[in-house]
Amino acid sequence: MLYDCHSHTEFSSDSQMKAADALATARQQGIGLIFTEHYDFDYKESKHYKDMDFLFDAKAYWEQYEPLRGSDLLLGVEVGLTPGSIGANQEFIGEVPFDQVIGSIHAIDQLDIYYPDYYEGKNKEEAYGQYLAVMADMVQANPYIDVLGHIDYISRYAPYEDKEIGYRQFHDQVDLVLKNVLDTGIIMELNTRRLDSKAVAESLLMLYARYKELGGQYVTIGSDAHKVEAIGMNFKMAQDLVEFVGLRPVYFKERHLQYV
Ligand SMILES: [Zn+2]
Ligand SMILES: [Zn+2]
Numbered sequence: 001m002l003y004d005c006h007s008h009t010e011f012s013s014d015s016q017m018k019a020a021d022a023l024a025t026a027r028q029q030g031i032g033l034i035f036t037e038h039y040d041f042d043y044k045e046s047k048h049y050k051d052m053d054f055l056f057d058a059k060a061y062w063e064q065y066e067p068l069r070g071s072d073l074l075l076g077v078e079v080g081l082t083p084g085s086i087g088a089n090q091e092f093i094g095e096v097p098f099d100q101v102i103g104s105i106h107a108i109d110q111l112d113i114y115y116p117d118y119y120e121g122k123n124k125e126e127a128y129g130q131y132l133a134v135m136a137d138m139v140q141a142n143p144y145i146d147v148l149g150h151i152d153y154i155s156r157y158a159p160y161e162d163k164e165i166g167y168r169q170f171h172d173q174v175d176l177v178l179k180n181v182l183d184t185g186i187i188m189e190l191n192t193r194r195l196d197s198k199a200v201a202e203s204l205l206m207l208y209a210r211y212k213e214l215g216g217q218y219v220t221i222g223s224d225a226h227k228v229e230a231i232g233m234n235f236k237m238a239q240d241l242v243e244f245v246g247l248r249p250v251y252f253k254e255r256h257l258q259y260v
Contacts, residue, residue, distance in 0.1 A: 001072065002239075002260050003032040003251040004232050006102060006149065006189060006222025008078075011037040011056045015226040019065060023073055025228045032072040033231070034251060036102050036222070037061060040080030041088040042110065054080070058095040069099075074253055076100035078149055081138035082107060090144055100252035102189065102222075103145030105135045105153065114157050124160040125169070132165070132173035136180050143184035146252045147220050150191035151177065151207060155200075164203035167210060178211050187250065187257070189220045190242060195234035201241060208245045218257065219247040 008015040009022055019035070026033040040054035058077075065075055075096075079089040081103045093101055108130060111118040119127050131154045139148060155163040167174055181188060188211055194200045208219065221238045225231045242249055249260040 001030075001032045002221070002235070002249060003034055003074070004223050004225065004235070005034045005076075005100065005147070005220040005251050006036050006078070006191065007033055007225040007231060008037060009035055011035075011061050012226070013038060013052055013054050017225070017227055019068060021228050022225070022231060023068065025231045027072065029232045031232055031235070032074070032251070034074045034076045034100050034222075035065065036076040036078040036100065038080070039077050039089070039092055040106055041085035041092075042080065042082040042107060043112070058092060062096040074099035074251070076102065076252070078102040078104055079145065080104060080106045081135075081142050081145075083138075083141070086141055089142065093144065097254065099254055100147065101145045101255070102147045102149040103138070103142050103186075104149035105131065105138060108134050113154055116159065119159050124158070124162070127158060127160075128154060128165060128170060129173055132170060132177055136173065136176040139177060139180040139184060139186060143186070145186055146255060146257075147187050147189050148177075148181055149189050149222075150193070150224065151188065152191065152194060152200075152204060155194060164199065165207065166203065167206040174207060174210065175214070178214050178216065181211075182215050187218045187220055188216060189222050190238050191222055191224055192234040192238045193224045193230070195237045195241070201237060205241055205245065208241065208247060212245050212247055217248055218250045220251055221249055
């Protein structure tokens with residue numbers, strides 16, 4: 001069964017999605033679902049999050065959702081990767097038997113990529129170059145994660161006219177990310193959030209074709225849904241892309257890779 005391997009319910013501070021609604025929507029589509037709530041240990045220092053944090057209680061999460069866990073629902077987490085959160089992430093992951101751990105870059109030097117501050121005084125080459133360099137370092141420093149989330153996260157929010165990570169422009173930095181992913185046995189996620197245009201698909205195609213070329217075999221497909229409408233979004237396009245590149249869709253159960 002194909003799984004939507006990236007979704008957020010109300011255990012994530014930025015989502016109000018109810019587990020039962022999410023599950024019903026996935027069942028309608030004939031796909032499985034993995035909840036991957038936000039655990040961003042460093043965010044509480046950020047000036048934008050004075051009254052908010054992106055943490056949750058792992059034991060409460062498990063207690064509430066474990067009865068729903070089964071053949072079409074697995075329980076994971078999305079940890080934010082920062083130099084200051086490595087120990088905290090590992091400790092958190094050990095609290096309950098998560099099925100899948102996504103590691104993601106959401107902030108750099110305490111600046112959330114979502115907000116304009118990160119881009120201030122930087123041209124695209126600087127902003128994207130630093131983002132990819134930090135990602136490569138963080139992959140190497142966090143080999144315990146199963147999946148690297150949304151490599152194109154920065155393209156959602158960057159203020160530049162061309163928001164894509166052009167492989168031609170950033171080939172050295174992208175190659176280092178992919179090399180570290182492969183060296184550590186981490187699997188790339190194909191995030192479907194932005195996969196609704198040809199330009200995005202073409203740019204991501206270059207990145208995932210390079211992943212395959214360097215030895216990548218597997219990919220998880222995830223919508224990053226925070227609302228039911230987004231569950232399974234653009235999955236047809238994602239499946240076509242993955243098939244075209246020659247990657248195999250997988251998901252994780254009890255931290256072990258499973259074939260779709
Ligand atoms: Zn994320
Ligand atoms: Zn997410």
